[in-house]
Amino acid sequence: MSNGETMDNTHQDELKMLLKEELPNTEAIDVARLLGAHSLRNQRGVDAATRNLSVHVQAARLRVSWTRTQTVVGLVAASCAAIAMFVILSSYSVEQVTPLTPTIAANHIRPTIEVPPMVSTIGKAQTSSVRHTHTTRSFSDVNAIIVAAQEDQIVGTIANAASTVETWTISESDIDIILGDQNDGL
């Protein structure tokens, strides 16, 4: 496109020639002049509208470039953050929870042992309650307890027996009485 002021004459000549085919000579020249003036005004309008276009394009280009850079930086930052989180989280050693295993093997479980009633009822309550709580004791312990309990029982029986024994003091009169009665009775 040329400047309005330097319009290509070939275009004007061509237009005039075409107009002369359609219109009388003078009219053709008038119309060509009108069109020429119109073309100049049109070109001035275009010049005015595109005055700072190159500046706007450069600014828009920078804006687009900056936006693209921001997007790329944002994506990279987000990716780095995600990777960092993954690394941090994976570096924490989470204790593996092993399935619960019985602390006592099945063959080691022993049946509940009935403490003999004598053991539980005779003797000190404290001893009795202690005995009841130790249900996991082995047979040897229980036997020992039983033996101890029996010994306690024996000792207790003896003690009871001993406590019931009274010492009798027999006087002569009593003997006389006993004997007299016996004699009288004889």
Place this chain on the structure above:
Amino acid sequence: MRRPRCATLKFEQDTVTGMALILETDSEILEAYRAGQQDRALTAFVRSHQRFVYSVAFRQLSHVEDSQDAAQEVFLRASQKLGEFKGESTLQTWLYRITINVCLNMRRKRRFLSFFSIGEGEGERDVAAKQHATDSHAQQSEFDAFFNSVLETVPPKQRETFCMRYYDELLYEEISAITGTSEGALKANYHWAVKKIAAAIRTSEYYEQWRDNG
């Protein structure tokens, strides 16, 4: 066409880079762009083609601000792909195609927005656009408005040929490269367009008044 503004300077070369100081031709612009002088090359590129791009956009959109936006978008897209331009066609042909695509997109977008009544309606916008165009091109006279209305009556192909030939002052060869129409068909289109315009002008009241006023 884009003649050198200063013929004496055109052939001066930068002593360091060996490139032209003033980028006039497409090859000089492309050479400078590929040599890393992107800002300089783009400025020259926009300046040498801005009238053409804006004119094409304005003929498509009939709205000054939309045409400016379209022209900016065209150059933005072109600048992103300028380095990949293979030179199979001229830059002007390439820009013409981009401009048509951008304008089609803008018209589509405008229609879409008007469908949902966002912004001005299509009809309102056209009226406003024409009014705005008339106001903006401040130096337009009554004849310009009348002539634009005459142009509207000319079939699109003939109108486009007339505009490219008369306003943009392109050669038939260049118009043929842009539109893909043969030069003979373009000449015929131009002839028919001029004939219709001349008849419309001659029979108009405006022409009689103009003649009476001398």
